[in-house]
Amino acid sequence: MQGKSALVTGGGGGFGKAIAELLLADGVAVTLADNDPAKLDAARDLLSSKVPGARIATIAGDATSEADVQVAIDAAIAHGGGLDIVVGTVGGGSGFGAILDLPYDKFMSDYALNVGSAFLLVKLATPRMQTGSSFVFISSAAAVTPLPNLVSYCTVKAGLDHFTRSAAIELSPRGIRFNAVRPGTTETDGMAHAFARDGFAASAAAKIPLARTGKPFDIAKAVHYLASDDASWITGQCWTVDGGAGLRTGG
Template sequence: MGALTGKTALVTGASRGIGRSIARRLADEGALVAVHFGKDADAARETVAGIRRSHGRAFDVRAELGVPGDVKTLYAKFDEGLASEGEGPGFDILVNNAGTSGSAVIDEVTPELFDRLFAVNTRAPLFIVQQGLKRIRDGGRIINISSAATRIAYPESIVYSMSKGALDTFTLALAKELGGRGITVNTVAPGFVETDMNAAKRTSREATAELASWSVFDRLGRPDDVADVVAFLASDSSRWITGQCIDASGGSRL
């Protein structure tokens, strides 16, 4: 029996990359996992199929974030998925993983870039939590995926860093607000992880080596490196940890 047997988890942006690894890891621990995706239905279905091949339980939830009505759509599809699994309303673990990136120094920032990054990276998690609080059971877990870019100067992606910095502050406020319900709220901050999101930065062996050199281990992170930390925070073993930002960047830029 896994550490999360009997629990239900909603993981946003779970069709690929870090989100896929988180969904698989939580399912391996026994959770029923809602695999949220925005556009890539094939990838989401493959995530669900992979979990089921490993004898886990999962279903997909389609809702594009950062657009009008996104949270309403998310929870409507989530409820449909729960019903299809024979489960009642409510869940125990929320992982706000969905995000978008965009490189731009201050002179290159446009209102459109700012609005897009904040709509997906900051606004969506806020209202997903707000509308989810009546659904999340007491003693639950909220885990926000931020970035190590919030603790260093990273002018190449100033808006992205700002959007994730807001998520860190959100975590602190939520942790204090929800402590009375026994709900822990924490942030996980990866560094460079080998995913599609940063593929444009790894177009040569030299560029990849440069990104790897940020870590004291001289390698890029793997999605599982982050997923294992999330699984710990989702479990009862983390019951005395809240309001924290857990750096999962392999010691990047120490």
């Protein structure tokens, strides 16, 4: 991947940092985008210490704002001399809540955050990318495993999967690939509150055939492969990386 250019949204988070580290180590010029400038600064400092000579740029903005996403794409192209890889890690949900108690505006904001952010990246970046480029999105194992009191998160991640597949077939004449990775229970920034609870990690690991929860690099390695030329004949795929948990839930 030496000499390529990448944009990683949600770049200040656990997945974003791990993915960026692998890309930077391969000589990719990486632009990190996030809505939290402090997290971006911390991520840049961390990655610079881990990958000496890394080509890192940062840009703050809202992943659901068309204007901000356009600025981020412009910044990535200016930094890397083009744009070959786009990784969308932005996502999340309103937390636990019953369907009958979930406010409509929260449901729709979850949709905008998870699916809308991916739509904007594809809409704005694709026309400026060349044949052989790729997109990879962070979905969730919840996209295929319905969970009580998580209807919003499950629904929007399923929507992200289908958006990924739809983009892959519609935009295939451009020679650009679109894939997603579905993490299982992974110890990343967004799950810190859960892993801080006594017994959570052990309880989660007991439900996983490989007997441990995930780490950000477990997910990052799958993203790295899908973004690379080694995966040049793979598109429209949503890979579950969950230690085999879906084998027990039917996901």
